Amino acid sequence: MKNNNEMDKAISAILILILIALLLTFCFPIFKIQLPSLIEKPPIEKFLWSYRGLDILIQAFLILAAAASVSALFRVEKGPGAIEEAAIEELKEKEE
Numbered sequence: 480m481k482n483n484n485e486m487d488k489a490i491s492a493i494l495i496l497i498l499i500a501l502l503l504t505f506c507f508p509i510f511k512i513q514l515p516s517l518i519e520k521p522p523i524e525k526f527l528w529s530y531r532g533l534d535i536l537i538q539a540f541l542i543l544a545a546a547a548s549v550s551a552l553f554r555v556e557k558g559p560g561a562i563e564e565a566a567i568e569e570l571k572e573k574e575e
Contacts (some may be wrong), residue, residue, distance in 0.1 A: 528534060
């Protein structure tokens with residue numbers, strides 16, 4: 480019983496400390512803690528279009544990527560199997 484009584488006292492002390500902390504936080508305006516306000520960020524479209532240098536840099540990258548993609552489509556492949564050959568069909572006569 481003695482062990483259980485000490486455990487109850489410890490739990491009671493912890494709960495009382497939590498209750499006091501909650502009361503100090505929410506009840507007394509003297510100790511009022513203000514949460515930091517979030518800085519409002521402009522939408523991404525406004526950010527991109529207001530900084531012209533960044534806008535030009537992004538557009539140049541997109542044009543370069545498109546040109547590299549198109550040129551990759553027209554490259555000549557080298558190596559075995561790169562050249563397609565037409566299939567030649569022969570008519571074989573059956574030997575009897």
